[in-house]
Amino acid sequence: MTTDELEKLLAQQPVGFLHRLASGRIHRHFRLGKRRLIDALLRHSADNRAGMESDLQTLTKERPRYEQSVGHRQHPEPAAHQAKRPGHGERHPAKAGHEGSAEPAEPAPDLTAFLEGIGVPPPQPFVPDAWQEEALAHLAETDVIVSVPTGSGKTYVAIEATRRAIEAECTVIYTSPLKALSNTKFTEFSRIFGADRVGILTGDRKDNPQAPLLIMTTEILRNLLYDAAGGEIDVRLDTLGLVIMDESQYIADPERGVVWEETIIFCPTQARLLLLSASIGNPQDVADWLTSIRPTPCYLVRHHRRSVPLRAGYLHPSGKLTPLFRSVGIPHGSAAALHPEAKRLFAHYEDETLRPRSH
Amino acid sequence: MPPSIHPVDLITTLRHKHLTPAIVFLTSRRACDEAMQAFQRSQATLPPQRQKNIAAVLEQVIAQYPSIAEHPLLPVVQRIGVAAHHAGHLPSWKIAIEELMRQGCLDAVFATTTLAAGVDFPARTVVLTQSSVRKTRDFTDLTVGEIQQLAGRAGRRGKDQVGFAVLTPSPYIDLGVITKGLTGQPEAIDSQFVITYPMVLNLLKAHPLDQIQAILARSFAQFQLNRRAETLERKLDALHVQMEPYGPRVCADWITQWQVFDHARKQKAHRVQVRSHEPPELAARLHFLTPGRVVGLPKGRGIVLRQYRSRGQRSPMVTVLRANGAVTECPAGLITPVFDRTFEVEEAPVYPWCTPHSLDELTRQMSELPVRIPVLPILVQEEAEESEIVQTLTDEFPCPTCPSRPACHKDHAQALRLRQEIHRHTKTIQALHTGLWHRFQARAEVLQQFGYLTPTCHLTEDGEWARLIRIDHSLLITELIRADAFSGVEPQILAGVMASIAHDDDRPGAFPRISNGLASLLGQVRHLAESLAPHEDPPLLRADVAALTERWVGDPALTWIGLCRTTTMAEGDIYRLLARTLEYLSQLHTLNASHPGLADTASRAIRALRRGVLEELP
Ligand SMILES: Nc1ncnc2c1ncn2[C@@H]1O[C@H](COP(=O)(O)OP(=O)(O)OP(=O)(O)O)[C@@H](O)[C@H]1O
Numbered sequence: 001m002t003t004d005e006l007e008k009l010l011a012q013q014p015v016g017f018l019h020r021l022a023s024g025r026i027h028r029h030f031r032l033g034k035r036r037l038i039d040a041l042l043r044h045s046a047d048n049r050a051g052m053e054s055d056l057q058t059l060t061k062e063r064p065r066y067e068q069s070v071g072h073r074q075h076p077e078p079a080a081h082q083a084k085r086p087g088h089g090e091r092h093p094a095k096a097g098h099e100g101s102a103e104p105a106e107p108a109p110d111l112t113a114f115l116e117g118i119g120v121p122p123p124q125p126f127v128p129d130a131w132q133e134e135a136l137a138h139l140a141e142t143d144v145i146v147s148v149p150t151g152s153g154k155t156y157v158a159i160e161a162t163r164r165a166i167e168a169e170c171t172v173i174y175t176s177p178l179k180a181l182s183n184t185k186f187t188e189f190s191r192i193f194g195a196d197r198v199g200i201l202t203g204d205r206k207d208n209p210q211a212p213l214l215i216m217t218t219e220i221l222r223n224l225l226y227d228a229a230g231g232e233i234d235v236r237l238d239t240l241g242l243v244i245m246d247e248s249q250y251i252a253d254p255e256r257g258v259v260w261e262e263t264i265i266f267c268p269t270q271a272r273l274l275l276l277s278a279s280i281g282n283p284q285d286v287a288d289w290l291t292s293i294r295p296t297p298c299y300l301v302r303h304h305r306r307s308v309p310l311r312a313g314y315l316h317p318s319g320k321l322t323p324l325f326r327s328v329g330i331p332h333g334s335a336a337a338l339h340p341e342a343k344r345l346f347a348h349y350e351d352e353t354l355r356p357r358s359h
Numbered sequence: 360m361p362p363s364i365h366p367v368d369l370i371t372t373l374r375h376k377h378l379t380p381a382i383v384f385l386t387s388r389r390a391c392d393e394a395m396q397a398f399q400r401s402q403a404t405l406p407p408q409r410q411k412n413i414a415a416v417l418e419q420v421i422a423q424y425p426s427i428a429e430h431p432l433l434p435v436v437q438r439i440g441v442a443a444h445h446a447g448h449l450p451s452w453k454i455a456i457e458e459l460m461r462q463g464c465l466d467a468v469f470a471t472t473t474l475a476a477g478v479d480f481p482a483r484t485v486v487l488t489q490s491s492v493r494k495t496r497d498f499t500d501l502t503v504g505e506i507q508q509l510a511g512r513a514g515r516r517g518k519d520q521v522g523f524a525v526l527t528p529s530p531y532i533d534l535g536v537i538t539k540g541l542t543g544q545p546e547a548i549d550s551q552f553v554i555t556y557p558m559v560l561n562l563l564k565a566h567p568l569d570q571i572q573a574i575l576a577r578s579f580a581q582f583q584l585n586r587r588a589e590t591l592e593r594k595l596d597a598l599h600v601q602m603e604p605y606g607p608r609v610c611a612d613w614i615t616q617w618q619v620f621d622h623a624r625k626q627k628a629h630r631v632q633v634r635s636h637e638p639p640e641l642a643a644r645l646h647f648l649t650p651g652r653v654v655g656l657p658k659g660r661g662i663v664l665r666q667y668r669s670r671g672q673r674s675p676m677v678t679v680l681r682a683n684g685a686v687t688e689c690p691a692g693l694i695t696p697v698f699d700r701t702f703e704v705e706e707a708p709v710y711p712w713c714t715p716h717s718l719d720e721l722t723r724q725m726s727e728l729p730v731r732i733p734v735l736p737i738l739v740q741e742e743a744e745e746s747e748i749v750q751t752l753t754d755e756f757p758c759p760t761c762p763s764r765p766a767c768h769k770d771h772a773q774a775l776r777l778r779q780e781i782h783r784h785t786k787t788i789q790a791l792h793t794g795l796w797h798r799f800q801a802r803a804e805v806l807q808q809f810g811y812l813t814p815t816c817h818l819t820e821d822g823e824w825a826r827l828i829r830i831d832h833s834l835l836i837t838e839l840i841r842a843d844a845f846s847g848v849e850p851q852i853l854a855g856v857m858a859s860i861a862h863d864d865d866r867p868g869a870f871p872r873i874s875n876g877l878a879s880l881l882g883q884v885r886h887l888a889e890s891l892a893p894h895e896d897p898p899l900l901r902a903d904v905a906a907l908t909e910r911w912v913g914d915p916a917l918t919w920i921g922l923c924r925t926t927t928m929a930e931g932d933i934y935r936l937l938a939r940t941l942e943y944l945s946q947l948h949t950l951n952a953s954h955p956g957l958a959d960t961a962s963r964a965i966r967a968l969r970r971g972v973l974e975e976l977p
């Protein structure tokens with residue numbers, strides 16, 4: 001069998017079959033899409049073509065004949081037909097030019113539930129969430145890690161904690177991994193606390209370095225701490241009351257992560273640490289670590305609930321939109337059942353895009 | 360059908376379904392720019408009121424960042440209400456787009472996934488078109504954490520009741536990765552602690568050597584290593600319990616006695632057979648082809664997963680894990696050399712003969728193997744004469760006549776296995792506890808060798824100032840300073856060299872010509888960097904980016920637009936190059952006590968560099 005023939009044969013197989021073929025051969029094959037899976041199998045076959053071919057033959061024999069004869073429509077999805085409710089067309093048909101060009105003409109599924117509730121909520125007075133209050137209350141006593149989803153309002157905790165620290169005549173340092181973020185926060189905090197109370201430090205520039213709230217990248221803070229340990233005091237570290245580390249998942253950055261560790265190790269004991277992040281899978285580990293090296297046990301605030309619920313959709317290149325999952329919201333946990341229509345459309349898409357290469 | 364949806368159709372569809380404003384994540388900057396151009400061509404125009412709103416917001420931003428006023432895309436964004444946002448743009452332009460988005464003025468932004476986490480840049484809908492991103496050279500799947508950072512921008516608190524993450528296929532998408540990202544938990548993070556030269560110098564500046572190990576023990580790295588050690592310690596405890604019945608017998612170390620006795624006995628029994636099948640070299644090597652061993656294969660290298668004998672011929676075979684992650688079979692006879700390196704393997708009774716976790720680990724370790732590994736010298740024993748063996752058996756091993764013989768015979772295989780496992784675990788635990796400290800010592804040794812530390816690990820005169828250089832390639836920079844490479848150089852030459860050290864992107868492009876002075880200095884830098892390669896990875900040292908920086912610093916009359924015209928490098932990349940150069944120069948500036956001349960040149964370079972757009976942001 002030539003490589004071309006093998007590729008062609010592989011391209012004709014459904015994805016599930018390819019995964020079976022790949023198991024044990026290809027590292028993390030389950031993470032690959034069909035095209036990349038085929039490429040990986042071809043690459044692998046360079047080492048052991050005969051083994052691959054024989055497995056391929058055994059496996060193809062196991063499959064019922066009809067499945068192969070279906071050709072490129074590999075995922076006949078009977079459920080798709082049941083899920084549809086005839087009569088509900090798409091309310092806003094997409095551009096006619098694309099509709100139905102190569103798309104199997106199927107009536108769209110009902111999107112009413114999926115698109116329900118879009119809009120702007122009525123204005124409400126600002127009431128802090130319970131977790132925000134919880135974080136602030138504990139910050140009065142000890143270090144706190146806040147691990148909640150994106151867009152939850154971690155900044156509010158940072159601002160409120162800063163306000164309290166400044167009232168107690170302490171210096172506050174806010175660090176972020178990125179200059180872009182530092183700049184945005186500088187603008188935001190200057191608006192809140194007044195320009196005279198916010199300073200920003202970079203390698204060559206010190207704007208208002210005597211201000212009670214200082215914004216800098218984590219590298220700059222690390223350097224300050226080293227200077228202080230070496231005897232050269234640059235900023236008033238003795239009055240430092242709070243260090244906020246935003247986007248603290250950077251502690252796992254392959255190149256820069258070490259700087260976060262250095263900063264935390266050398267953070268003065270009288271200052272409280274406030275770590276904010278949305279994407280640390282094991283915040284309890286980080287909290288346990290802080291507990292083990294800091295004077296007081298670290299408190300972890302953690303939840304997974306999004307303040308604005310999120311739904312997931314699948315948009316086919318023809319302009320057809322369907323829910324991605326069977327449920328209206330995003331199902332959490334392992335058993336994520338895809339919406340049959342999304343599944344069907346995606347299978348169709350993979351076929352279409354694969355066809356040119358399998359000649 | 361197009362491999363992916365046309366951007367104008369995409370936004371039209373979203374608009375119809377009231378799903379705007381949206382952030383559309385695309386695979387490349389080029390894709391973002393092309394999406395913008397598609398809109399430009401489509402002649403779509405916003406109603407006048409919306410155009411006015413955009414103009415009003417832009418005016419505020421321009422007041423703060425005047426450079427935006429001349430941005431060529433300004434009128435386009437205003438007319439179509441759609442923008443691109445990626446690392447090729449200037450930070451001030453990105454700030455303008457972010458502000459427009461915050462004010463709800465735009466329908467869509469086309470962005471790359473580098474869109475910084477945390478920058479307040481939300482929308483009602485996020486469109487994902489890819490499941491992997493380019494990291495250095497390879498494409499890597501987005502992690503669950505990354506997907507949630509991207510999708511999590513959908514649904515603005517206070518502005519939306521519900522947010523949408525919409526997936527649209529492209530050739531770069533794997534449905535499984537995305538669904539897992541949407542439904543799963545972010546990955547657990549692991550420490551990436553490394554010991555750097557500046558860290559060693561700064562620690563030793565402030566603490567005596569005997570406190571260092573305790574300080575390193577405070578790292579997250581050590582915390583996680585301790586956790587692993589604890590797990591192993593529990594296993595070790597269990598092993599010790601299992602080992603209890605195998606304490607001292609007639610002879611204290613009966614296990615070793617039996618090991619040797621058994622070996623000699625077997626050798627005697629199988630001598631003829633062994634010789635007929637395997638040459639002594641191979642027989643000797645077989646002992647080392649145990650799971651976890653790194654070996655050389657006819658093509659490349661591999662890690663042994665198991666040793667077995669082929670069904671028919673009974674010839675020795677090994678199953679190996681190759682560098683590409685493939686698990687293949689290989690006759691043991693073809694294996695050469697055997698390396699002096701083994702990894703831990705959690706063995707499993709079926710293919711691929713180890714646990715999936717172990718396979719992952721090994722594949723990773725395989726990819727990180729250094730190019731050169733010492734080869735294990737294997738002593739091939741000449742076969743002893745039969746009579747000699749018999750002699751040895753009775754002379755040195757009294758086992759055949761020992762009363763404990765039946766019990767030892769029954770137990771020794773199990774006891775030996777347990778003992779080996781205990782030994783292995785103990786060594787691993789020890790390595791977990793002392794690894795960081797050893798790495799620190801290795802770094803300190805290099806610094807001693809170069810004269811930054813005294814033999815007692817105190818800072819030398821050079822060490823005192825060298826500790827202030829706390830950036831990548833610090834050893835190269837401090838060595839250049841000690842070699843007087845910068846004495847008397849012009850600020851633009853110094854800036855050029857720093858740019859070439861700082862710039863770590865190998866994106867190609869066209870650039871202005873480099874001056875002779877800078878070219879020859881770069882030659883010297885390159886030479887030194889190569890000689891330091893065993894101790895520190897050399898930087899790219901691109902001459903072209905050095906030339907660009909030289910030009911900007913050397914010619915105060917050169918405008919930003921003029922600079923951009925001399926190169927095909929994107930504006931945002933030029934900005935980043937210069938900003939990083941600025942950071943490196945500012946580190947040189949901190950040396951004003953020990954190297955006033957150099958510090959002064961650095962500060963002149965900084966002043967020349969900080970103009971125009973580089974002055975707008977701190
Ligand atoms: N208690 C609250 N009630 C209503 N709105 C809130 C509340 N707390 C915060 N917000 C709003 O939520 C939005 C998002 O907040 P913020 O930027 O702090 O998110 P975040 O948690 O930092 O997210 P990210 O992980 O993206 O950085 C802001 O507009 C903020 O005003």
Ligand SMILES: [Mg+2]
Pocket residue numbers: 154155246477
């Ligand atoms: Mg935030």
